[in-house]
Amino acid sequence: MSTVSYYTAEGLKKLREELDQLKSVERPKASAAIAEARDKGDLSENAEYDAAKEAQGLLELKIAKTEELVANARLIDETQLDLSKALVHSKVKIKNQANGMEMTYTLVAESEADLKAGKISVTSPIGRGLLGKSVGETAEITVPNGTLKFDVLELSRD
Numbered sequence: 001m002s003t004v005s006y007y008t009a010e011g012l013k014k015l016r017e018e019l020d021q022l023k024s025v026e027r028p029k030a031s032a033a034i035a036e037a038r039d040k041g042d043l044s045e046n047a048e049y050d051a052a053k054e055a056q057g058l059l060e061l062k063i064a065k066t067e068e069l070v071a072n073a074r075l076i077d078e079t080q081l082d083l084s085k086a087l088v089h090s091k092v093k094i095k096n097q098a099n100g101m102e103m104t105y106t107l108v109a110e111s112e113a114d115l116k117a118g119k120i121s122v123t124s125p126i127g128r129g130l131l132g133k134s135v136g137e138t139a140e141i142t143v144p145n146g147t148l149k150f151d152v153l154e155l156s157r158d
Helices: 009-038 047-071 125-130
Strands: 005-007 073-075 090-096 102-108 119-121 138-143 146-157
Touching: 005 009, 009 047, 009 073, 047 073, 102 125, 119 125, 125 138, 125 146
Parallel strands: 005 073, 102 119
Antiparallel strands: 090 102, 090 146, 138 146
């Protein structure tokens, strides 16, 4: 079953580039590996040929899944978003009430999440807890080891 996924322009561009890389670079490499293995003799006892065929099958599966993602991708229209609440593509500065630590995260679609870059998924526990919050509100987020409370300090868009 196909599901619609929402992307920023940057995220959708990366997805399309990945699909192009798979089709124009990886697919010819897989074909070349099969041809090379085929030239080595009897196919019935050729493990290298079997491995190359299996790798090609996995590559084709990945291409099909990526094509489906691109086909079901929708761009987020940021002009239609409420800037006073934390939504997808909001940059949220929060303060942990327990230890006073301040953090800034950008809320993104699951496919674009990258914790090192400060991008967290809106489907993660913290992302879900921050959605819809405004500056000054407290987000109570249930995580595996209890409940965390965060004060929303700032909201912005990049």
